[in-house]
Amino acid sequence: MTLKSLDDLRRLREEVQKEIETRQGAEVQIIVGMGTCGIAAGAREVMTAILEELARRNIKATVLQTGCIGMCEKEPLVDVVRPGEKRITYGHVTPRDVPRIIGEHVVNGRIVEDLVVGRAN
Amino acid sequence: MNLFRAHGLVCGGTGCTSGGSPEIRARLEKELAAKGLDKEVKVVTTGCHGLCEMGPLVIVYPEGTMYTHVTPDDVPDIVNEHLYKGRIVQRLLYKEPLTEEKVPHYGDLPFYQKQKRVVLQNCGYINPERIEEYIARGGYSALAKVLGEMTPEEVIAEVKKSGLRGRGGAGFPTGLKWEFCRKAPGEPKYVVCNGDEGDPGAFMDRSVMEGDPHRVLEGMIIGAYAIGASEGYIYVRAEYPLAVKRLRIATKQAEELGLLGDNILGSGFSFRIHIKEGAGAFVCGEETALMASIMGQRGMPRPRPPFPANQGLWDKPTNINNVETWANIPDIILKGGDWFASMGTEKSKGTKVFALTGKVRNTGLVEVPMGITLREIIFDIGGGIPNGKKFKAVQIGGPSGGCLPESQLDLPVDYESLTGAGAIMGSGGLVVMDEDTCIVDVARFFLNFTRSESCGKCTPCREGIKRMLEILDRIAAGKGKMEDLDLLERTALVVKQSALCGLGQTAPNPILSTLRYFRDEYVTHIQDKRCPAGVCAALLVYRIKPELCRGCTACTRVCPVGAISGTRKEVHFIDPDKCIKCGACMERCPFGAIVRG
Numbered sequence: 001m002t003l004k005s006l007d008d009l010r011r012l013r014e015e016v017q018k019e020i021e022t023r024q025g026a027e028v029q030i031i032v033g034m035g036t037c038g039i040a041a042g043a044r045e046v047m048t049a050i051l052e053e054l055a056r057r058n059i060k061a062t063v064l065q066t067g068c069i070g071m072c073e074k075e076p077l078v079d080v081v082r083p084g085e086k087r088i089t090y091g092h093v094t095p096r097d098v099p100r101i102i103g104e105h106v107v108n109g110r111i112v113e114d115l116v117v118g119r120a121n
Numbered sequence: 122m123n124l125f126r127a128h129g130l131v132c133g134g135t136g137c138t139s140g141g142s143p144e145i146r147a148r149l150e151k152e153l154a155a156k157g158l159d160k161e162v163k164v165v166t167t168g169c170h171g172l173c174e175m176g177p178l179v180i181v182y183p184e185g186t187m188y189t190h191v192t193p194d195d196v197p198d199i200v201n202e203h204l205y206k207g208r209i210v211q212r213l214l215y216k217e218p219l220t221e222e223k224v225p226h227y228g229d230l231p232f233y234q235k236q237k238r239v240v241l242q243n244c245g246y247i248n249p250e251r252i253e254e255y256i257a258r259g260g261y262s263a264l265a266k267v268l269g270e271m272t273p274e275e276v277i278a279e280v281k282k283s284g285l286r287g288r289g290g291a292g293f294p295t296g297l298k299w300e301f302c303r304k305a306p307g308e309p310k311y312v313v314c315n316g317d318e319g320d321p322g323a324f325m326d327r328s329v330m331e332g333d334p335h336r337v338l339e340g341m342i343i344g345a346y347a348i349g350a351s352e353g354y355i356y357v358r359a360e361y362p363l364a365v366k367r368l369r370i371a372t373k374q375a376e377e378l379g380l381l382g383d384n385i386l387g388s389g390f391s392f393r394i395h396i397k398e399g400a401g402a403f404v405c406g407e408e409t410a411l412m413a414s415i416m417g418q419r420g421m422p423r424p425r426p427p428f429p430a431n432q433g434l435w436d437k438p439t440n441i442n443n444v445e446t447w448a449n450i451p452d453i454i455l456k457g458g459d460w461f462a463s464m465g466t467e468k469s470k471g472t473k474v475f476a477l478t479g480k481v482r483n484t485g486l487v488e489v490p491m492g493i494t495l496r497e498i499i500f501d502i503g504g505g506i507p508n509g510k511k512f513k514a515v516q517i518g519g520p521s522g523g524c525l526p527e528s529q530l531d532l533p534v535d536y537e538s539l540t541g542a543g544a545i546m547g548s549g550g551l552v553v554m555d556e557d558t559c560i561v562d563v564a565r566f567f568l569n570f571t572r573s574e575s576c577g578k579c580t581p582c583r584e585g586i587k588r589m590l591e592i593l594d595r596i597a598a599g600k601g602k603m604e605d606l607d608l609l610e611r612t613a614l615v616v617k618q619s620a621l622c623g624l625g626q627t628a629p630n631p632i633l634s635t636l637r638y639f640r641d642e643y644v645t646h647i648q649d650k651r652c653p654a655g656v657c658a659a660l661l662v663y664r665i666k667p668e669l670c671r672g673c674t675a676c677t678r679v680c681p682v683g684a685i686s687g688t689r690k691e692v693h694f695i696d697p698d699k700c701i702k703c704g705a706c707m708e709r710c711p712f713g714a715i716v717r718g
Contacts, residue, residue, distance in 0.1 A: 005387045006386055006387075009262075012256060016253040019257055025183050032207075
């Protein structure tokens with residue numbers, strides 16, 4: 001594929017920027033509890049669902065894992081942190097809840113109240 | 122498109138590669154697949170991060186966690202604990218040498234705090250074998266700007282405004298050199314990249330060519346446009362096979378995308394790059410010898426004028442610049458000459474890459490703004506001298522440079538102040554020495570090197586260096602005379618003033634600088650027949666301290682020449698006439714009773 005113009009180069013750059021985005025860190029962070037309790041409760045499937053949803057909607061977000069925070073009863077736990085906003089923890093998250101969390105909270109800033117466990121102070 | 126939530130960056134610089142990073146990469150891929158994470162975690166091999174002492178290095182993003190001294194057997198922990206569960210593997214983190222504090226994040230390492238990585242910005246961050254990653258980081262945007270919006274004269278003006286000076290060591294203003302070449306009559310014109318980095322211990326250019334080859338290509342294409350050249354050569358030393366390989370891949374990828382070749386990006390400008398491997402001669406780093414080598418002739422320098430800008434390759438106008446100089450061009454175009462000139466000192470703008478080696482904790486590659494002091498580089502960035510030893514000297518500029526003592530450590534790093542102190546900036550090799558290094562031995566080492574590499578064409582270099590080396594050999598053997606020092610100095614000055622090329626002209630520098638700052642060490646060798654650092658073998662005296670000797674006869678039994686006398690419970694004695702100074706007795710003595718000096 002030859003670049004025949006400056007525009008071609010610009011288009012290629014936009015396309016490939018996604019490839020190294022993970023190294024740059026996005027503004028939105030999604031943190032999945034991946035301690036033993038989380039994994040036992042099904043956090044891996046939730047993680048996979050999150051990655052699929054982000055890819056499907058072409059959203060830039062940093063996906064991290066964390067260990068057991070003590071609320072084992074409520075695992076799988078997923079935290080969403082948007083810049084300048086409070087960190088919200090969702091509990092008993094299932095893969096089916098993921099599209100709502102991503103669509104409502106990550107994209108539009110609307111907290112999914114029925115899934116919320118706690119707010120960080 | 123697959124969204125990789127994490128990237129595992131394995132350092133593929135030469136240091137880490139020889140430390141086993143390919144095996145680490147393979148193991149990483151295997152463990153990720155076994156855990157079902159291969160679609161979520163991308164494995165990337167990058168160029169050199171500069172912290173070579175701590176390699177092999179693996180950096181995990183998005184966290185930016187840096188793991189040091191990684192072995193293939195550490196990989197399961199990295200995968201199971203960090204990539205799967207998010208738990209950082211504490212034992213692999215960088216530890217502050219004095220406080221033992223662990224530093225998880227790459228950007229927080231004290232090593233990087235005083236650095237300003239411009240030329241090295243992509244090294245360790247991108248996969249150098251993928252042009253896409255270079256482009257994603259803004260690569261080739263400078264070229265786009267040049268071809269779309271700037272005339273050749275405007276490009277030259279911007280480079281002149283930046284104050285960029287040649288990074289190969291001579292420090293000639295780059296913009297001015299380009300202008301000379303542009304104005305010179307003749308066709309076709311050539312641009313050349315000097316990648317023949319020959320200084321022992323220098324690996325700045327190697328890391329750029331291996332870690333971010335496209336940056337060099339982009340600089341050359343911009344330069345060729347500014348000068349009006351249609352062909353370019355990259356002269357790489359053959360001792361850098363990885364650099365050669367990555368440069369070849371890079372040029373091929375650039376050609377495939379149409380960034381090299383005919384009608385680049387539809388601008389009408391055409392330019393091709395050829396890669397020429399060197400054949401092992403240090404003198405071919407000298408520009409006229411380099412050009413001779415490209416033309417298929419024996420690598421020997423010739424007098425200048427005529428300068429390459431007027432008559433170079435095949436007598437046509439040729440612009441030769443060092444790898445690092447070319448690598449500075451893209452950002453100068455994108456961010457402006459004023460931005461570049463805002464860094465550094467009044468006469469030395471921008472940053473400089475140094476290879477920090479020798480007796481220093483953090484050996485590796487650093488990039489600092491001009492004007493930083495040597496003390497900051499060696500102690501703040503380098504972590505100081507290990508094993509509780511005392512700093513003695515720092516050699517700057519390789520075999521062409523000089524040794525500076527502690528009193529000069531607060532000198533700002535800039536072309537003029539280093540020259541004034543008797544050293545040179547050189548291409549960026551910094552060798553730190555401690556109290557166990559013998560200055561006379563250092564001067565001998567460098568002179569031995571330049572003597573072997575002398576092309577033999579001119580008498581001062583061919584004969585002069587050899588004679589100076591003979592004097593140094595005599596001094597190191599305990600056969601020197603005080604008159605030798607004057608002879609050494611006189612010869613050094615004559616060679617410096619009359620040699621044909623830079624090799625001969627600068628070969629005496631190690632001698633002149635060590636005589637200037639460490640004269641008494643020479644005098645001790647000559648008058649006391651003693652080597653204070655305990656290095657020069659002929660001057661070493663091994664003796665047994667009577668107050669510590671227990672008469673155990675262990676040393677008498679290991680001495681290969683039977684030079685030690687004494688029976689059990691008797692204080693032993695080493696006969697200096699029989700002693701061959703092998704050191705076996707000192708190693709064997711369980712009471713530390715044998716000393717050397």
